Amino acid sequence: MKLFDVYPLYEIEPVKAKGCSVWDKNGTQYLDFYGGHAVISIGHSHPHYIKTISDQLQNIGFYSNSVLNQLQNKVAEKLGRLSGYHDYTFFFCNSGAEANENALKLASFTNKRHKVLAYKKAFHGRTSGTVAVTDNPSIISPFNASHQVEFVGLDDLETTKSILSKGDVAAVIIEGIQGVGGIHVPDNTFLTGLLEICTQTGTLLILDEIQSGYGRSGKFFAHQFAGIRPDLITVAKGMGNGFPVAGVLISPAIEASPGLLGTTFGGNHLACAAAQSVLDVFENEQLIKNAATTGAYLKHRAREIKGVKSIRGLGLMIGLEFEPEIVDIRRKLLFDHHIFTGYSGKNTLRLLPPLCITIAEIDHLIDSLKIITENLN
């Protein structure tokens, strides 16, 4: 059987990884400024991560959610403490889309409404509801298009207010920082105003922190720069450092009842071991602080690069928008300088390195970018 051909692939096959580097099958080392799409948080193959998951596998790897699993409580307790949300509850699942799907469903269960408000350029996943609230018609099938969704410009509080004031919107969903859309940080006053109008109109606020959460912004969650506390917060990517684990932080105002949500694999023993070890390393190695300081350094040095017209983002979620299209810059970074990066649209280089990145590694990226851009026509 062949693979269903949906991914445009680079001819590189990583077989080994450590810290912020990966090696291909020919032994070539690559510096990872992409983090496998913001997934690698504590660094590749961290010894504590390997040991915790290996030890767990020796005991029990999986059993169903119909029996006790204290590992889930331990992860939820530590996540609550490190994120400042100890009074919220946590629902485990397996992927970002699934976390958002459950958050949308919970909002609608709570206020019994159908409609959702989302933002232009948003990306929230590819399952039924999440792709419907994603602003990209090319990935929305007719089946998904029957959801009731309105898209508004990011930071447009007036239009948001006029839609929510009708009182028929179940939830507003918004990314902590728009990732796929090009690294756009919502304004702090917009977020505080948004929470206020949601509260006044009985609309639930869902913060999608799947890419921007877990320390990437330099705080545990990007929305914490605005000092707001949303009703639902979704997490995935960095939570498992590559192990598929995700979930929803749920406000104490929302009550659980048996059977309301469910999953076969969510919160299994191996996933909990991965999630626990990630939080241990966050705490022991002060990775959120490192994301803040190294990210600020990267943004400062990015000003030296020719052709950069805008530098956006927080912490280690950074977009460098270039005057020219970046396809050549990315190819040269990858094939000549052996550095992985991401992109958003034709002009924006997206940098999402592991949160343990060093100043020396950032210097290497900037020096490589300077060489490449000096030689561009």
Ligand SMILES: Cc1ncc(COP(=O)(O)O)c(C=O)c1O
């Ligand atoms: C902000 C955001 N939400 C949701 C998702 C979907 O996550 P997953 O691919 O794990 O379903 C992504 C993935 O890129 C994302 O960036």
